[in-house]
Amino acid sequence: MRIAVLAKEVPDTYGDRNITLETGLVDRDGAENVLDEICERAVEAALALKGDGDEVHLLAMAPATAEKSIRKGLAMGADEAVLITDEELRGADLSLTAEVLARAVEKQGYDLVIAGNLSTDGNAGVLPTMISEHLNWPHLTQLTQLQVDGKVQGTRSAEEGDFQMEADLPAVVSITESFPDPRYPNFKGIMAAKKKQITKLTCADIGVDPLDFSHPRLIMTEASQRPPRKAGVKITDDGTAAAQLADFLAANSLIK
Secondary structure (H helix, E strand, O other): EEEEEEEEEEEHHHHHHHHOOOOOOEEOOOEEEEEEHHHHHHHHHHHHOOOOOEEEEEEEEOOHHHHHHHHHHHHHOEEEEEEOOOHHHOOOOOHHHHHHHHHHHHHHHHOEEEEEOOOOOOOOOHHHHHHHHHOOOOEEEEEOEEEEEOEEEEEEEEEOOEEEEEEEOEEEEEEOOOOOOOOOOHHHHHHHHOOOEEEEEEEHHHOOOOOOOOOOOOOOOOOOOOOOOOOOOOOOOOOOHHHHHHHHHOHHHHHO
């Protein structure tokens, strides 16, 4: 079985995130970029499924500079990676991203695609389903447990209870943060990752025309800085705090 894990490089959540107003895109050049944590959990899920003769590949659509982040997944134990990198894909919307990744899945001949449910930058949560639509594959989303025994089986947890789901392979699945914490790469894994193959593809290699607008595309038309928050009213208790608070609430029509 050939398993593809969707890998996404995102700005580190512990750092500052800014928008480039000229493009409306996240300023990735001015941020510390890392492999998204939910993608690390997806790698962990794939490695848990891996048996004799199985392969785990990372599949990413990103600038060439994302190679450093991708190698973390290789250090965790993935066998190799495929990176689709093309200047025409800068600022690609979800529709184009799904098309590109689906065509890459077809080209590489994967049997199972594992993705995180939400990235920490886009937070859309629809990409796995869109990819499955392009491939005409079944999809199981928002899984909290996953196994493969001839078919792909998973559990989705909700307020109403747990739902047991099953689909034939090939299939697309997405997992949640309920999956186990990802392993931390050891020294041996880090050194081995330096020698593992990262195949770089362009849009032409997978037969995608990013300028084909026969499919719906989302185009950024304007971006603006969020206005600064107004300073709040500070009440100092000098014996009249209660009266000051009541006046403030009344002035803002919060009490009558």
